[in-house]
Amino acid sequence: MRVGVIGGGQLARMMVPAAVALGVEIQVLGEGPESSARLAMTAAGEPGDLDAVLAFARGVDVVTFDHEHVPQPVLRALVDAGVAVRPGPDALVHAQDKLVLRRRLAALGLPQPVWAEVADARALGAFLAETGGRAVVKTPRGGYDGHGVRIVDDAHGADDWFGDGPLLAEELVLFRRELAQLVARRPAGEVVQWPLVETVQGGGVCREVFAPAPRLAATAARVARETAHRIAVELDVTGVLAVELFETEDDRVLVNELAMRPHNSGHWTIDGAVTSQFEQHLRAVLDLPLGDASARAPHAVMVNLLGGPADGDLDSRVPRAMADQPAAKLHLYGKAPRPGRKIGHVTAVGDDLDDLVFAARSAVALLQD
Amino acid sequence: MRVGVIGGGQLARMMVPAAVALGVEIQVLGEGPESSARLAMTAAGEPGDLDAVLAFARGVDVVTFDHEHVPQPVLRALVDAGVAVRPGPDALVHAQDKLVLRRRLAALGLPQPVWAEVADARALGAFLAETGGRAVVKTPRGGYDGHGVRIVDDAHGADDWFGDGPLLAEELVLFRRELAQLVARRPAGEVVQWPLVETVQGGGVCREVFAPAPRLAATAARVARETAHRIAVELDVTGVLAVELFETEDDRVLVNELAMRPHNSGHWTIDGAVTSQFEQHLRAVLDLPLGDASARAPHAVMVNLLGGPADGDLDSRVPRAMADQPAAKLHLYGKAPRPGRKIGHVTAVGDDLDDLVFAARSAVALLQD
Numbered sequence: 038m039r040v041g042v043i044g045g046g047q048l049a050r051m052m053v054p055a056a057v058a059l060g061v062e063i064q065v066l067g068e069g070p071e072s073s074a075r076l077a078m079t080a081a082g083e084p085g086d087l088d089a090v091l092a093f094a095r096g097v098d099v100v101t102f103d104h105e106h107v108p109q110p111v112l113r114a115l116v117d118a119g120v121a122v123r124p125g126p127d128a129l130v131h132a133q134d135k136l137v138l139r140r141r142l143a144a145l146g147l148p149q150p151v152w153a154e155v156a157d158a159r160a161l162g163a164f165l166a167e168t169g170g171r172a173v174v175k176t177p178r179g180g181y182d183g184h185g186v187r188i189v190d191d192a193h194g195a196d197d198w199f200g201d202g203p204l205l206a207e208e209l210v211l212f213r214r215e216l217a218q219l220v221a222r223r224p225a226g227e228v229v230q231w232p233l234v235e236t237v238q239g240g241g242v243c244r245e246v247f248a249p250a251p252r253l254a255a256t257a258a259r260v261a262r263e264t265a266h267r268i269a270v271e272l273d274v275t276g277v278l279a280v281e282l283f284e285t286e287d288d289r290v291l292v293n294e295l296a297m298r299p300h301n302s303g304h305w306t307i308d309g310a311v312t313s314q315f316e317q318h319l320r321a322v323l324d325l326p327l328g329d330a331s332a333r334a335p336h337a338v339m340v341n342l343l344g345g346p347a348d349g350d351l352d353s354r355v356p357r358a359m360a361d362q363p364a365a366k367l368h369l370y371g372k373a374p375r376p377g378r379k380i381g382h383v384t385a386v387g388d389d390l391d392d393l394v395f396a397a398r399s400a401v402a403l404l405q406d
Numbered sequence: 407m408r409v410g411v412i413g414g415g416q417l418a419r420m421m422v423p424a425a426v427a428l429g430v431e432i433q434v435l436g437e438g439p440e441s442s443a444r445l446a447m448t449a450a451g452e453p454g455d456l457d458a459v460l461a462f463a464r465g466v467d468v469v470t471f472d473h474e475h476v477p478q479p480v481l482r483a484l485v486d487a488g489v490a491v492r493p494g495p496d497a498l499v500h501a502q503d504k505l506v507l508r509r510r511l512a513a514l515g516l517p518q519p520v521w522a523e524v525a526d527a528r529a530l531g532a533f534l535a536e537t538g539g540r541a542v543v544k545t546p547r548g549g550y551d552g553h554g555v556r557i558v559d560d561a562h563g564a565d566d567w568f569g570d571g572p573l574l575a576e577e578l579v580l581f582r583r584e585l586a587q588l589v590a591r592r593p594a595g596e597v598v599q600w601p602l603v604e605t606v607q608g609g610g611v612c613r614e615v616f617a618p619a620p621r622l623a624a625t626a627a628r629v630a631r632e633t634a635h636r637i638a639v640e641l642d643v644t645g646v647l648a649v650e651l652f653e654t655e656d657d658r659v660l661v662n663e664l665a666m667r668p669h670n671s672g673h674w675t676i677d678g679a680v681t682s683q684f685e686q687h688l689r690a691v692l693d694l695p696l697g698d699a700s701a702r703a704p705h706a707v708m709v710n711l712l713g714g715p716a717d718g719d720l721d722s723r724v725p726r727a728m729a730d731q732p733a734a735k736l737h738l739y740g741k742a743p744r745p746g747r748k749i750g751h752v753t754a755v756g757d758d759l760d761d762l763v764f765a766a767r768s769a770v771a772l773l774q775d
Contacts, residue, residue: 038721054423057445058676060720060738060750076426077445307427311733311755326729333702333755351429352407360695364680369429381429386680386702 038323039064041093043084044103045072047370047379048299048315051307053077055316061323065103066093073370074103087111094120101276101322102298105132123224123275123322124297131272132297135205136177142292145271147264149292150283151208157199162192164206174198175205186241210291212283216250216257217302218265221277221317221327228269229317229327231310233261236281236302242377243301245397246339248309248332251390260290268295277318279303301341301379306330308366308384309337334386338393340401342381345374351381351404358383358403365400407692408433410462412453413472414441416739416748417668417684420676422446424685430692434472435462442739443472456480463489470645470691471667474501492593492644492691493666500641501666504574505546511661514640516633518661519652520577526568531561533575543567544574555610579660581652585619585626586671587634590646590686590696597638598686598696600679602630605650605671611746612670614766615708617678617701620759629659637664646687648672670710670748675699677735677753678706703755707762709770711750714743720750720773727752727772734769 038061042049045067053076056063066089067078079096082089084107091114094100099121112126131138142149151168155161165172174195176185188209189195198204215238219231235250236243250258265280279300281293303314312320312328320327345351351374358367362385369381383400385393407430411418414436422445425432435458436447448465451458453476460483463469468490481495500507511518520537524530534541543564545554557578558564567573584607588600601618619627634649648669650662672683681689681697689696714720720743727736731754738750752769754762 038724050426053426053445057419057423058735058737060724060736060740062740063445076422076432311735320728325725326732328728329733331733355407355429356694359689359697363695364698364700366427366680367429368427371429371431 038062039097039099040319040322041066041097041100042074042077042103043090043093043100043107044068045074045078046103047073047372049074049077049103050370051299051304051368052315052319054307055313055319059316059319061319063319064093064097066090071373073372075371084108085111087114090115091118091120094118099123099322101318102129105129105297109133124278125273125275128272128274129297132295134177135175135294136203138295139205141272142268145267147267147292148260148290150210153206154203155206156203158192158196161189161195161204161206165190165192168208171209173207173209175207177202177205184241210283211286213286214250214284215293216261216282216284216290217246217300218261218280218282219277219300219303219306219314220265220269220280221314221321221330222269222274223321223327224275224324226270227327228266229312229330230262230265231303231306231314231330232332233258234302234305240377242341242343242379244341244343246302246305247390247394248305248337248339254288257284257288257290264290264292268292275324276321277303277314301382304368304382305337305339305384305386307368309333309386335388336390336393337384337386338390338397339382339384340397341379342369342383342401342404343379344376344405345378345380346405349374354404354406358400361403362396362400365396367400367404407431408466408468409688409691410435410466410469411443411446411472412459412462412469412476413437414443414447415472416442416741418443418446418472419739420668420673420737421684421688423676424682424688428685428688430688432688433462433466435459440742442741444740453477454480456483459484460487460489463487468492468691470687471498474498474666478502494642494644497641497643498666501664503546504544504663505572507664508574510641511637514636516636516661517629517659519579522575523572524575525572527561527565530558530564530573530575534559534561537577540578542576542578544576546571546574553610579652580655581660582655583619583653584662585630585651585653585659586615586669587630587649587651588646588669588672588675588683589634589638589649590683590690590699591638591643592690592696593644593693595639596696597635598681598699599631599634600672600675600683600699601701602627603671603674609746611710611712611748613710613712615671615674616759616763617674617706617708623657626653626657626659633659633661637661644693645690646672646683670751673737673751674706674708674753674755676737678702678755704757705759705762706753706755707759707766708751708753709766710748711738711752711770711773712748713745713774714747714749715774718743723773723775727769730772731765731769734765736769736773
């Protein structure tokens with residue numbers, strides 16, 4: 038059982054412990070010696086370099102991903118060459134192109150914000166007129182962690198982004214909070230879902246996750262579950278799928294976007310679920326039976342470590358965080374601290390939500406300070 | 407933070423996930439490309455080859471072990487060269503030499519079987535006369551998993567073992583069951599203990615572990631805890647220490663032997679404790695604050711996978727085991743199946759001991775079949 042992961046970031050890194058436990062041989066096509074997943078790197082190369090990707094793929098049984106940046110032509114060439122690519126290009130395009138996703142969700146009748154494809158300032162102006170004068174404009178491709186997303190209140194507010202094709206315009210959703218439904222699906226069809234979580238974003242980046250989402254209405258949980266199941270099946274997703282959702286002030290649940298790989302909203306599962314998203318992803322892409330996705334305890338709280346200490350010396354902060362919070366689970370990604378960069382996370386698992394929030398935040402604060 | 411592990415077996419392998427989470431760089435001096443811990447192997451060499459071991463040690467901050475087979479002269483040469491060796495040679499000798507251990511425990515007044523150092527058949531005969539005509543004879547060094555241990559009822563029953571120095575003779579302890587107390591200690595002095603467990607042996611090899619030990623008398627738990635704490639401190643152990651114990655039919659707790667490294671009796675901690683023995687071992691040898699060793703759930707059951715399927719094709723059994731027991735945690739060591747060989751284990755964690763025993767045994771049976 039050999040899995041090849043394209044991309045050497047922290048998601049590939051966190052697949053390594055799961056691979057070690059399952060007896061799966063994991064190989065990573067990474068960026069270079071600084072890659073977070075360098076321990077399992079067997080080749081260096083760019084995801085757009087077909088020759089490099091093909092050579093890498095020939096040494097494994099199935100290819101999967103650390104990120105969504107492998108171009109469609111490369112994905113299709115892999116499939117044409119007989120490589121098992123999971124998720125496949127027809128599924129993955131929905132996580133690569135926000136316009137493709139919006140069209141597909143509309144065709145499926147699944148809940149999403151009011152949206153339009155806008156080709157120029159005039160079209161954007163017309164959309165603004167429909168949505169109360171304000172809208173969110175997104176580049177269909179290449180956005181992440183808040184990049185390629187802008188709130189506009191003027192038809193010319195996205196003029197600098199036109200030129201590479203149409204943009205996606207969406208209503209500015211008045212949401213109470215953001216949720217995420219994590220699901221896994223294997224080629225044989227089995228689908229398993231973890232509990233719905235609340236994600237707290239700041240500056241376009243995930244900051245904290247509460248699992249399960251506190252004070253959750255039964256309807257919201259049901260809609261999230263059914264929506265994620267339908268997306269996984271209809272889009273023929275294989276592996277882990279994260280469905281990012283808005284919970285609106287009027288109690289609707291709308292699909293924001295998708296990730297087809299392990300996702301920040303599921304890092305809590307390493308310590309807080311019977312089967313982590315990383316183990317499940319390996320099982321799913323290998324078409325093995327999926328594991329129990331139940332929570333191990335009533336609550337889990339995950340807090341991201343963003344940036345790290347100003348002097349860049351993270352190692353020197355580790356002892357204080359460990360001494361202060363002996364039950365907190367530290368996850369450090371082996372990445373150089375840099376302002377805003379995700380370089381680790383801390384999870385606390387147990388019975389009392391307030392205690393867990395305090396523990397996880399305290400550990401992160403001591404790692405940052 | 408760079409840890410070097412001498413020996414590439416499954417204990418080194420299972421340190422890898424913990425190292426990945428903590429951001430610790432792990433390097434393994436393994437036996438060769440078939441080593442269980444090959445993913446983290448940076449050098450190949452024998453533990454008795456001082457030059458190889460020294461060269462390996464120079465690339466890391468601290469050296470620790472997958473096994474007890476590094477000869478004392480090599481350990482001492484490392485220390486003399488300024489290498490941080492944890493546990494150090496003066497501690498480790500108690501896990502290498504059963505006579506040294508017996509003498510030390512006697513000096514400390516800690517509970518152990520009646521024993522004698524026997525240099526010849528006459529001395530063994532005298533010991534047999536004292537202990538009802540039957541005794542256990544052990545070679546002081548080199549025994550493991552039942553090798554180097556023999557029950558004798560005749561003064562000449564160990565004649566073939568004399569010649570390399572005296573043997574250890576022990577009373578044949580009438581024990582109700584075997585227990586193991588796992589403890590970790592860091593150089594700064596901090597000591598943390600996991601719950602006492604029951605270990606079930608067969609053919610000299612660990613078969614199953616129940617955590618915590620069911621139906622445990624408070625006195626036995628206290629004696630085990632105090633004994634393990636005292637051994638860790640008095641022997642200046644750093645890292646994880648497993649104290650293997652007999653619970654006698656008359657309710658005494660006696661020390662059988664020691665392992666100064668993560669131990670089979672602690673594999674359940676990967677899934678069943680807040681901090682696994684592998685993470686704790688890394689923390690301890692790096693002199694980092696120790697983690698919470700509490701159980702995550704009321705019960706954990708670990709069953710070893712010994713030998714594997716007769717046709718050697720373990721991979722083909724994995725799907726059935728996963729499908730049958732979706733909550734069981736599989737741990738496969740990447741070793742070729744061979745009769746009696748430890749090639750993996752399965753852990754089940756939860757509330758109902760009987761259910762967990764069934765789940766773990768079922769998964770192992772399906773992997774074996």
